[in-house]
Amino acid sequence: MSAPTEIAIHHVDAGRMGFFTDTTVCIGCKACEVACKQWNDLPADGSQFTRGGSYDHTGELSAATWRHVRFVEIAENGGHLPQLPAGNEVDVDAAVAAMENWVFMSDVCKHCTNAGCLDACPTGALIRTEFDTVVLQPDVCNGCGYCVPACPFGVVDRDPRDGRAAKCTLCYDRLQDGLEPACAKACPTDSIQFGPYEELVRTAERRVSELRRRGIEGAYLYGAGDATGEQLAGGLGAFFLLTEPPERYGLPARAESPVQENVVPATAAAVAAGVLAAAGATAAFALARGRR
Amino acid sequence: MSERDATPALGTRGEPASWARAGADVALQRTRWGDAAWSFLFGRDTGYAAAEAQPGEVAEANRRMRSGPLPDPVEGPFVKAPVWTWEVPLYFWFGGVAAGSSFVGLACDAAGDGRSAAVARKVALAAVLPCPPLLIVDLGRPARFLNMLRIFKPRSPMNTGAWALVAFSALGAGAVAADVAGRPRMARAAGAANAAIGGYLGSYTGILLAATAVPVWARSRLFLGPIFVSTATASGAAACRLALVAAGVPAGHPTRTALGNLETGAMLCELGLAQLNQRRLGRAARPLHEGRAGRLFRAAEWMVGAGLALRLVRRPLGPRVHHLASTLYLAGGLAFRYAWIEAGKASARDDEAVALMGRGAVTRGDALRRPGEARRLASAARRPRHNGRVGAAYAETVRRVSLVVERALRP
Numbered sequence: 001m002s003a004p005t006e007i008a009i010h011h012v013d014a015g016r017m018g019f020f021t022d023t024t025v026c027i028g029c030k031a032c033e034v035a036c037k038q039w040n041d042l043p044a045d046g047s048q049f050t051r052g053g054s055y056d057h058t059g060e061l062s063a064a065t066w067r068h069v070r071f072v073e074i075a076e077n078g079g080h081l082p083q084l085p086a087g088n089e090v091d092v093d094a095a096v097a098a099m100e101n102w103v104f105m106s107d108v109c110k111h112c113t114n115a116g117c118l119d120a121c122p123t124g125a126l127i128r129t130e131f132d133t134v135v136l137q138p139d140v141c142n143g144c145g146y147c148v149p150a151c152p153f154g155v156v157d158r159d160p161r162d163g164r165a166a167k168c169t170l171c172y173d174r175l176q177d178g179l180e181p182a183c184a185k186a187c188p189t190d191s192i193q194f195g196p197y198e199e200l201v202r203t204a205e206r207r208v209s210e211l212r213r214r215g216i217e218g219a220y221l222y223g224a225g226d227a228t229g230e231q232l233a234g235g236l237g238a239f240f241l242l243t244e245p246p247e248r249y250g251l252p253a254r255a256e257s258p259v260q261e262n263v264v265p266a267t268a269a270a271v272a273a274g275v276l277a278a279a280g281a282t283a284a285f286a287l288a289r290g291r292r
Numbered sequence: 293m294s295e296r297d298a299t300p301a302l303g304t305r306g307e308p309a310s311w312a313r314a315g316a317d318v319a320l321q322r323t324r325w326g327d328a329a330w331s332f333l334f335g336r337d338t339g340y341a342a343a344e345a346q347p348g349e350v351a352e353a354n355r356r357m358r359s360g361p362l363p364d365p366v367e368g369p370f371v372k373a374p375v376w377t378w379e380v381p382l383y384f385w386f387g388g389v390a391a392g393s394s395f396v397g398l399a400c401d402a403a404g405d406g407r408s409a410a411v412a413r414k415v416a417l418a419a420v421l422p423c424p425p426l427l428i429v430d431l432g433r434p435a436r437f438l439n440m441l442r443i444f445k446p447r448s449p450m451n452t453g454a455w456a457l458v459a460f461s462a463l464g465a466g467a468v469a470a471d472v473a474g475r476p477r478m479a480r481a482a483g484a485a486n487a488a489i490g491g492y493l494g495s496y497t498g499i500l501l502a503a504t505a506v507p508v509w510a511r512s513r514l515f516l517g518p519i520f521v522s523t524a525t526a527s528g529a530a531a532c533r534l535a536l537v538a539a540g541v542p543a544g545h546p547t548r549t550a551l552g553n554l555e556t557g558a559m560l561c562e563l564g565l566a567q568l569n570q571r572r573l574g575r576a577a578r579p580l581h582e583g584r585a586g587r588l589f590r591a592a593e594w595m596v597g598a599g600l601a602l603r604l605v606r607r608p609l610g611p612r613v614h615h616l617a618s619t620l621y622l623a624g625g626l627a628f629r630y631a632w633i634e635a636g637k638a639s640a641r642d643d644e645a646v647a648l649m650g651r652g653a654v655t656r657g658d659a660l661r662r663p664g665e666a667r668r669l670a671s672a673a674r675r676p677r678h679n680g681r682v683g684a685a686y687a688e689t690v691r692r693v694s695l696v697v698e699r700a701l702r703p
Contacts, residue, residue: 060369072367116505119447119448120449120450120503120504121448122440122445122448122450122454123439123442123443123451124439124442124445139695140439140442140691140694141432141436142431142432142434142436142439142440142694143432144432144440144450145375145430146448146450146500149372149373149374149504149506149509149636149640150503150504151371152505153370153371154369154370154371154505157372157375158432159432162432164432164433165432205344205345206344206345208345208349208350208353209344209349209350212353218357220356220357221350221353221354225351225354226351226354227351227355230358244363245358246357246650247367247647248367250367250369252646252647253358253359253647253650254358254652255650258503259447259448259503260447262499262503262510262513263449263502265514266498266502266503266513266516266517267499267517269514269515269517269518270498270499270516270518270520271491271495273495273517274391274490274492274495275491277395277494277521277522277524277525278491280525280554280557281395281396281398281525282399282402282403284550284551284553284554284557285402285546285550285554286403287550287553288547288549288550288553289550
């Protein structure tokens with residue numbers, strides 16, 4: 001267990017909790033999305049076929065979509081998205097026949113150990129809880145939007161109507177009452193598992209081992225089980241079992257809190273330049289005066 | 293998307309979201325998340341309970357799938373594009389003019405030209421005045437702007453920038469007030485302190501952009517600050533030069549000459565640094581050439597180039613050409629600020645560049661830099677925050693005041 005750091009709320013006896021999302025048993029029913037929206041009072045954000053020719057019609061993670069089941073339709077068919085016929089009329093028979101080509105992944109906030117959004121937040125609206133999760137306090141957020149590009153996974157977003165940023169809380173309110181998060185509760189195949197982090201990682205590693213024994217060589221964990229120094233953002237509180245390279249799921253192969261990675265060198269360069277500029281201004285005046 | 297019903301099912305729109313324990317325990321609740329393992333599948337049918345993984349087996353599998361060349365095609369989106377609108381680049385520009393003017397004030401004082409220094413301090417104050425409104429308008433919840441100063445958080449460039457802006461405005465107003473009250477020594481001291489803060493005010497915007505997951509910004513991290521300082525110095529010097537001309541400083545006065553040289557030199561620095569940066573950015577440089585951002589960059593370069601040309605052929609054309617050149621520098625600086633923001637938006641939408649950055653293959657330097665090698669502010673090593681009673685009470689007060697302001701301002 002990583003040392004508890006920067007924790008704003010501390011309760012004795014509370015450890016790190018997380019999600020393990022196993023894409024090999026996900027059936028793409030989107031029940032987690034619905035459960036999440038219901039529990040968290042999130043507005044609907046439309047049903048549209050937007051991502052190329054994908055059958056996925058709930059877009060991407062956003063301020064109003066905290067769980068999103070991503071359809072990865074390029075696994076087997078030579079790297080081409082299915083061509084949707086005009087008018088959004090889907091040929092159901094053809095779609096069912098092509099089922100083998102589909103991989104689903106229920107995407108969610110990763111609750112990073114080194115969270116870029118939390119580092120960037122200027123108001124302290126984003127905090128780390130006693131469960132080592134990252135939670136955005138809606139009564140503090142003033143909608144500056146800095147957390148949006150600071151997230152290396154494109155999770156947190158600012159709601160254009162509400163004005164505040166919003167993201168998964170790992171059902172912080174349910175956790176405090178000893179309940180598992182709504183999405184994990186609703187998942188009919190246990191693709192989304194919730195539990196104490198260390199236990200969850202061990203379960204996931206056993207699953208990888210089992211899948212590899214069955215001949216699925218590509219099975220691996222995204223965000224857990226890495227060697228030190230190769231971790232994604234210091235280890236992800238919500239991690240995934242994947243069977244394709246991460247870029248197929250819209251996940252970067254390497255991620256780190258951009259603030260932790262860049263602020264020190266960028267500040268050193270910028271402050272040095274500021275000093276040089278002030279010196280340059282003084283020198284320009286000295287030169288002009290000397291020439292006179 | 294635009295027609296969606298955003299009425300909350302519970303509570304009141306615009307109120308702080310809140311929840312309260314209902315009282316009694318939830319029916320069928322099991323304590324300590326015991327209900328998480330309710331499923332008959334859990335631990336049985338799907339093979340979770342197989343034997344323990346070999347040590348290093350999972351790490352090896354992870355490493356294999358996350359290294360090597362990029363799969364083709366990649367399926368984004370990976371990161372979200374920044375949501376900032378026109379207010380932010382305009383703020384960058386005004387803040388830059390203010391910072392540059394503070395350098396000019398310091399230099400004028402050092403050269404013994406107190407009158408010009410006073411004008412430069414007035415320019416700095418005038419340029420910094422529109423900054424807070426611009427930043428507030430850009431917020432999603434403008435009435436809560438005070439929350440920016442709710443805490444002091446050195447690792448967040450936006451937080452330190454907000455504090456720098458407050459300090460700069462206060463010192464700038466103090467310096468001008470001292471000038472007006474006929475206290476030159478106090479004005480000089482405040483102006484000098486402001487030049488130090490101005491060094492950060494003019495450059496932190498570059499740090500802020502570099503500390504994001506946007507490839508073109510993150511991979512320019514050593515250049516964005518210096519580029520922004522150069523633009524700030526050039527536009528500040530140009531603004532001060534025009535103000536001095538308006539204030540009746542005669543042609544051929546050494547301060548006017550020095551400012552002319554300073555703005556040209558700073559703009560040359562900017563162009564040189566930008567070129568150098570562009571060359572080493574590799575695949576991440578694409579938004580600098582294409583689309584809206586590319587057009588803005590070209591427009592900015594043309595304006596600056598025209599200004600430089602006017603400076604070179606100045607003699608036969610008279611002093612007005614100088615003023616036109618200063619104006620062109622100011623306009624070029626503004627276009628550069630817009631271009632950088634637009635480039636970031638385009639870069640975040642460039643899925644291939646983001647994916648390549650994850651593989652460490654976007655710039656030439658990436659291949660040499662091993663992960664974890666960069667100097668970092670590791671949060672793993674940070675101790676729990678101890679704000680103390682005073683700090684916590686202050687933060688809580690600011691939060692409450694923000695909510696009261698928001699309620700009062702709601703139509």
